[in-house]
Amino acid sequence: MLLIGLIAAASLPGFVQIPGGEHRPFYPPSPEQVLLPVQAFGMDITPVTNQEFLDFLQREPSWQDPPIILAEGRYLQSWASPTDLGALDPGAPVTDVSWHAARAYCQDRGGDLPTVTQWEFAADATQTQATGARQDPATLSLILDWYALQGSPGPVRQRSPNLHGLYDMHGLIWEWTLDFNSQLISSDAREAGDQDRVRFCGAGALDASDPEDYASFMRFAYRSSLTANATTSNLGFRCAYSR
Amino acid sequence: MLLSVLLSCVTKTVEIPTALAAESRTTGGSAAGDLGAPVGDPVRAVLTHAPQVPPPTGRTEPAKVIVELEVEEKVMPISEGVDYTFWTFGGEVPGEFIRIRQGDTVEFHLQNHPDSKMPHNIDLHAVSGPGGGAASSFTAPGHESQFTFKALNAGIYVYHCATAPVGMHVANGMYGLILVEPPEGLPPVDREYYVMQGDFYTVGKYHEKGLQPFDMQKAIEENATYVVFNGSEGSLVGDKALHAEVGDTVRLFVGNGGPNLVSSFHVIGEIFDKVYTEGGSFAQENVQTTLIPAGGATMVEYHVEAPGTYILVDHSIFRAFNKGALGMMKVEGDAQLEIYSGKEVDSVYLAEKAASRQSIVTASAELAAGEVSKEAQIAAGSSLFAGTCSTCHQGNGAGIPAVFPPLAGSDFLNADPERAISVVLNGLSGPVTVNGDDFNSVMPPMSNLNDDEVANILTYVYDSWDNAGHQVTAQQVAAVRSGTDRPAGAPH
Numbered sequence A: 001m002l003l004i005g006l007i008a009a010a011s012l013p014g015f016v017q018i019p020g021g022e023h024r025p026f027y028p029p030s031p032e033q034v035l036l037p038v039q040a041f042g043m044d045i046t047p048v049t050n051q052e053f054l055d056f057l058q059r060e061p062s063w064q065d066p067p068i069i070l071a072e073g074r075y076l077q078s079w080a081s082p083t084d085l086g087a088l089d090p091g092a093p094v095t096d097v098s099w100h101a102a103r104a105y106c107q108d109r110g111g112d113l114p115t116v117t118q119w120e121f122a123a124d125a126t127q128t129q130a131t132g133a134r135q136d137p138a139t140l141s142l143i144l145d146w147y148a149l150q151g152s153p154g155p156v157r158q159r160s161p162n163l164h165g166l167y168d169m170h171g172l173i174w175e176w177t178l179d180f181n182s183q184l185i186s187s188d189a190r191e192a193g194d195q196d197r198v199r200f201c202g203a204g205a206l207d208a209s210d211p212e213d214y215a216s217f218m219r220f221a222y223r224s225s226l227t228a229n230a231t232t233s234n235l236g237f238r239c240a241y242s243r
Numbered sequence B: 001m002l003l004s005v006l007l008s009c010v011t012k013t014v015e016i017p018t019a020l021a022a023e024s025r026t027t028g029g030s031a032a033g034d035l036g037a038p039v040g041d042p043v044r045a046v047l048t049h050a051p052q053v054p055p056p057t058g059r060t061e062p063a064k065v066i067v068e069l070e071v072e073e074k075v076m077p078i079s080e081g082v083d084y085t086f087w088t089f090g091g092e093v094p095g096e097f098i099r100i101r102q103g104d105t106v107e108f109h110l111q112n113h114p115d116s117k118m119p120h121n122i123d124l125h126a127v128s129g130p131g132g133g134a135a136s137s138f139t140a141p142g143h144e145s146q147f148t149f150k151a152l153n154a155g156i157y158v159y160h161c162a163t164a165p166v167g168m169h170v171a172n173g174m175y176g177l178i179l180v181e182p183p184e185g186l187p188p189v190d191r192e193y194y195v196m197q198g199d200f201y202t203v204g205k206y207h208e209k210g211l212q213p214f215d216m217q218k219a220i221e222e223n224a225t226y227v228v229f230n231g232s233e234g235s236l237v238g239d240k241a242l243h244a245e246v247g248d249t250v251r252l253f254v255g256n257g258g259p260n261l262v263s264s265f266h267v268i269g270e271i272f273d274k275v276y277t278e279g280g281s282f283a284q285e286n287v288q289t290t291l292i293p294a295g296g297a298t299m300v301e302y303h304v305e306a307p308g309t310y311i312l313v314d315h316s317i318f319r320a321f322n323k324g325a326l327g328m329m330k331v332e333g334d335a336q337l338e339i340y341s342g343k344e345v346d347s348v349y350l351a352e353k354a355a356s357r358q359s360i361v362t363a364s365a366e367l368a369a370g371e372v373s374k375e376a377q378i379a380a381g382s383s384l385f386a387g388t389c390s391t392c393h394q395g396n397g398a399g400i401p402a403v404f405p406p407l408a409g410s411d412f413l414n415a416d417p418e419r420a421i422s423v424v425l426n427g428l429s430g431p432v433t434v435n436g437d438d439f440n441s442v443m444p445p446m447s448n449l450n451d452d453e454v455a456n457i458l459t460y461v462y463d464s465w466d467n468a469g470h471q472v473t474a475q476q477v478a479a480v481r482s483g484t485d486r487p488a489g490a491p492h
Ligand SMILES: [Cu+2]
Pocket: B087, B118, B119, B120, B121, B161, B162, B163, B169, B174
């Protein structure tokens, strides 16, 4: 299974190697850890599309109708059926998929969901620099404009890729991460007041490395609202591969 | 910035009065607020959209009250032809009005629509407990949260979303009011209305048409593009004005969602007989203008004596004229001339500005259809002129000798339409001779007017007072505007 997965991953056209580096986390895990090392890893260049997910469901029928604990009622709700996209654009990113289903897809390909650190590191690249998207006004306004847009996401790859060759890290959909709930897990260990702060008021503005980085605030708030079986019409995923 | 994020999160502290001697009248506060266990079957709260207020609870014993509020992210007009993606409690801004009685136990259900992009929660200032319910109501898209609280303090309270980044959720319209009636209820009045002010920050300037995204930088700088009542400019004018009859006692519940600005709330032509300052339990009497903090509310009451149109404003007055903070209450009934002669100046002036909306709408509708008739331009221009230029050049265009040059029969004006466009867009200063008289003063640039508006005003001016009759088009205005060099960062 793993071997097959690796072969499948290696033969994928839509996959790039991201050189390692250092990532400045939005919420440093501790005051000393303002920079986290990131190992090189592979990542899908676009979010997984409806067509790709349909192919997966045909290979793995058990994910056509998973139990509620793995994917809540709205799983693939905009599809005509789990084997029929209906009117949906096959080239648009798949949404309404749970964390469990997204993980199953990535594991089938020999990878897994990216960690929050991997995703944020990859997403911090601009078109020309490996870091800086979080401070880049153009990226920020792309993200803010996207929040104001209504309707289902259009096809992937309509905008220029970032330095790593990744498309649509911003401005198309939300994406699942492996440890999307790590903010809550780590804050459970703290006193209740601190946990609350992460969950609502100012979302831990005290801990955030850059309180003006509204887009990061929103991503972290969004992730922390999720449960692993949640499915929403703006949430999809892409996979990561560690060599 | 750090501070502003933290300050927008209101932590409610419960104070138990220790030195009662200092204040002879007291409700006893939250320590005396628990009126016992709920009695009878649970009741479902009646929720209303602004400007309506739910009827009094009419209850004399504490009840269990079920409130269901749905969060919806929704594109709606913020002004004529200008759309904005609002985040709402109940599908409108402000959120639905909730009315309960002190001592009630509220079972609160917060639903987040499946199409939402954001998680949301609710912090009700009427809750005694950390976060005002926010921690217990953090809700992902397509989910529902439930929590329960007992309302211990009577008063009128703001509720708002407190999800990070708080400022942005509030700036997008996530606020409303909850009234906790005192045990004996509020004194009966003839009419109750719900008005809530909010400030909005868009990438495009005031009245720039189309879907306008949120401008975070303007929000941080507290440089509001719109300041409006009930979620959009014009929400309380014309057909949508509040209504009362001569002899009525009116009660307004007025909230201020912010996120940034404090309101100087005033009703032109009225004096508030009572103001429950900051929504507290004891009234101040005979107040002209009352401050409503961001994240605060007030209750005002007044008896109306004279028929006519009363204008609700934020008396930080540029917000009323140039950002939208203007509403109306129309009072019908017989005139009482000994109280009011019928010539109140503020009222007439503002009514003209407010009345202008209809003709402006006609012109922009025609524009959308491809062509604007000169008649429509003149009609729209006349009301814009009254609201924008007549303060200085006078309604009859005659100006004021030595101070404001005439537009009526002005040789300077008639000689060159392009130059007139430039005067409006860029202002004019220094010596200028009009019809043989010298002026040396300053006209401020009116570059906040859009191309259509400038074209309509000038077409009206040229058509009036024996002027040359030129028709000015939006294209001409656009050409002059783009041909003008402006320092980087200046408004254009
Ligand atoms: Cu919200």
